[in-house]
Amino acid sequence: MSVVSADPPVASEPEAHQERAGAAARPSWLRRHRTDLLVLAGYIAAGVYLYLHLWVAPGERRPQHSYSDFFQFEWFLTADTRALLGLHNPFFNDLQNASVGVNMMANTSVLGLAVPLLPVTLLFGAATSFVVAATLGFALTAFGWHLVLHRDLDLRRSAAVLGGAAIAFAPPLVAHGNAHLNMVSLFVVPLIVRYSLRLFRTERPVHDGLRLGALIVWQCFIGEEVLLMAALSLAFFVLIHAIRNTAGVRAMVRPFLTGIGTALAVSLPLLAYPIYWQFLGTQSYSNIGYLAYVTNDLNTFTEYSTKSLGNDSGVLTSTNYAEENAYFGWALPILAIAIFVWLWRDRLARTTAIVGGLFALMSMGPEIILHKEHTGWPGLWRLFVDVPLLDSMNVGRFTFVTVAALGVMLAVATDRILRAAPHPTVPVRLIWAGALAAALVPLLPVPLPAVGLPPVPRFITSGHYRDYVAQNHTMVPVPPIDANSNVLPLGWQVAAGMDFRLPEGYFMGPVGEDREADNQPPKGPTSTLVLRVFGTGKAVTPTAAQREAILAELRRIQADALVAYGPQARTRLPELKATLDPLLGPAKQVDDVWVWDVRALTG
Template sequence: MLGVTGERRRPRHARETVEATTAALPVVRPRRRWVPPLLLALAYLLFSLALQHRALGSPSTVLIGRVTADADMFSWWLNWVPWSVLHGENPLVTDYMHYPYGLNALWNTSVPLLGVLLSPVTLTAGAVVAYNVGVVLGPVASGVALVFALRPYVRGWVARGIGGALYAFAPFHMAHAVAGHLNLTWSLLPPVLLLLAHHLFGGWQPAEHAEPAGRVKRAAPVRRPWLLGAVTGLVLVAQLVLYTQMLAIGVVFLVMTAVVLALRFPRRVRPALPGLARAAAACVGVFAVVGAYPLYLILAGPVRPRGSIRNIDATGADLANLLVPTRMTAIRPAPDGLADELAGHVGEQGGYVGIAMLALVVVAVLVVRSTVLRVVATVGALAWFCSLGTGVTFLGAAAGITLPWTVMRHVPLLSEIEPVRIQVVVGMCVAVVVAMWIDHLPTVAPSGAARIGAVALTGFALLSWIPADAQEVQPAPVPALFAAPGTAFSPDDVLELYPRTTAAWDDGAQGLRWQVASGMAFRTPGGYYIASDPEDDVVIESAWNRYQIGAQWVADGKNQPSDRYTAAAAGDLRAVGVTVVAVVPQDPATDPAVLDWSRRVTGDPGRFDGGVWLFRLGPG
């Protein structure tokens, strides 16, 4: 008989037999694959919060970092992105800083992607909180990214979790967190490129299916090259609007990985070329189309710098940092004070590997029969060599040895890479090698003395990378007037601030914090940025005008400038559209002289409101 569905009904005894058999079978529950990564993300988050515990009690009144300049700058940009969208402004071009010339966001560390991701925090709790949340979440996101990237190479969640933790809280990320470098705590691109390399450079069999694990199978063509290339292009666009220097570093080492593999497997190059060519075409096409406007801003946009923005010879890593840890590492076998001799500041001293970790990497390369592991170790070694920059520096002293990276000074855009920041690739490669080593431990050291020695070496290496409880915070005060400006400013006001907004590490850029707190109630000719103006090819802060020079002059106890100079100072302010001079008192001994000077320049007796003196500039 046919039922209502059109299917022939089974006899009743047959149905009863099937139901009885089904009831006797064990219930197979779906595997909850999301549980391990979720638990790892939670563990990373708790550890990151513990490291930044000094900011938890008052996240809106302190900034994570040893200094405030970069933190204030990042807070400004985190605020600018959602504010500009809500007010019909261009999020990638602004004249609210460096007025009237403005800024090109893609030539600044403007992190627009983070501005979007953190906008709920910015709009509800403020830019200072958003910055602090970003610094806490950056290592967490980077570590989780590596956990997922390790899936083709590492079987166990424990090994992946350890690898992710090593990368998340590597000396590189801890150094840049204390320096307030929000952009570098979000190092997602290297792990994502590691995962893409598995698909792009084909033939690497997933570890959970390989026999033995991690070995390379016969060459296979790139699967779905057009789709894979398109995804790679989108990833690169995302990094383009996160931090452009990391994009350049990532592309360089994606190419380097391809070269290493080609040298290791020369017979596989020709069969792989057609698929790689299609993937490359799709990548370039998607990148060019989706990233067209950001690319325009970089290559031909307004107020971009017209010269090199940094000295490439001064941005290499210190050779000694490989074995000499800074105070950001808990266990420091080096003599006290030795880290103080390293080149650069603590934020650029994130290249520590250490004797124990280096020994573990060497043992893993020699013992584990895995081509993938050795390729990763080779790329890591090349990255470390490149991070030294154009010449060898040892404990702060130049050794006079020229290195191959010097050729980069002649390559447009790539010459702006700071080699020391290539240490992020080194940190990731170390984490990957360690994760693969731990995954292989049961086979390379099954029992006995070998197992004890391997576990002991692994334990020492992991302990050597534990971060110290050395993260810092700095107060982020805001005068009452800027916190609640009311009707103090008109929409067209351009504010000249004293003290002058600069790139100085200690409160040099606090004027940007005050501007954000005011709800972007005014524009300012000052700032901390990378740009150009009609007179200078590269500027990183506002030029000294006669008003600021005169203010510094009288604050130093010298005589009031002449009437002629005073008139010229007023002319300088009018030339850039300044309508209001705001003086935030700094020192009772010098404030009266600065206030008197401001009255002379503006022709306004001024008014004191909410901890700030305001002087409206009279007509010229």
């Protein structure tokens, strides 16, 4: 009969001494990763530099060229936080577009950023969360690509640091840093690339597939557009890589399919309901058809962005400052072609270059445009323009794949130069450093200009609005919200803790019988009447039918008050009062706004 002792085993004195010596010799986690941490700190410093004018007063400024999108993302972050804390459906929100609501999954609601940023939003506000998210978005994207290049592709650390910076701080990403959190928070993408490519050579396909599935879910809630671009580029990469390498690929098929199957088994159940809501839920839409024609002008590929050192004129030649999607200058494309020719026999460099070139061609859309003139030359995207899902992509942003390809090529070429033995007569490294400087120094970004956030009316900040608008009832702004010229009421909602609702708004929603998406809904009868006053500069007497339609709309959206604000409203106040007073009753000045109390009319 055996007896099991309850006492723990005791090592002999020599063994215990060896264990203590081994533990002492083993470096700490901090020492093992200190170089990585220094690299990350450098990237964070670069991100802070880029948003220097916002960090001077976080929460009080916005990027000057953010247009309406800053307020939209501030609203999304706040609405997401409210939904998470209140255990509401995060995929739908009725705070805008009363009483129809907004399909948050069909918009860039960045739920995947709102969750980790929830403490920042609660403590400091969504405007501060914006600058934190944007800064870390650039830094972590650079760091993620640095890890892929250094650890997975086994490139020298300095080459990987260069490649990560060249990708994350490239002109297209910097341009989107003016406004679009979903397009600069790309740190999940290099990890998706890492685990996708690892499936071809992994001995643990299920383990790596689990990680890939979790990353797919996270990226879906940061930005589906980027996820779809990553999937397309990886598909092209695998197909091109397989050409003339069928024997090698055949051996990789089984672990790859096992890993992909595992990733889909993880991600699809988690994304089934959100995707259902996006395409079939309330306020879903069919497509965003016009984006196929938001493309890159051919000449912009060799120009310099307005936010780079190489642009000394500041002249905008793109759609807007946040959509400067090419702008690589002359030297970088020439250097890229030279690398492509030089490293033609390197399968990684060759495949990467071809994929980057294909996406650059596709970014020019169905027809090539040169200096804003139609050339009649067919573009590569003509083959894909009517494919479901692809027909809702912003084609001009395909250069994000080109940026990643350029960064990888620069890193691989730099690694080759550093590993090569010094030439006895030709200073190869010095020449390469000069070529890099000529290509990249003019592309270095300047700090994004910033402006102060407009003041929120005292009517809101004082809490006096609660005397006129009940919780979850609707405040009607005058003038109404307009995606291009007036989204300030979104900031009022944020300042009031999302205490009331707004009619119409700024979001992507269905318009017309074909339910194609637009960034603002059709104007109702109340907004139509008010806009007519602003447009003509004269008082308007509504017809009996218009009066009935306006009152019916105000009842339907549970409107408690119309609120006129700002210099535009003050300029047209006599005409507004002459139009609305007979219909709604006399306006009353409260703090710095004029209020038409309509509760007696709407019940």
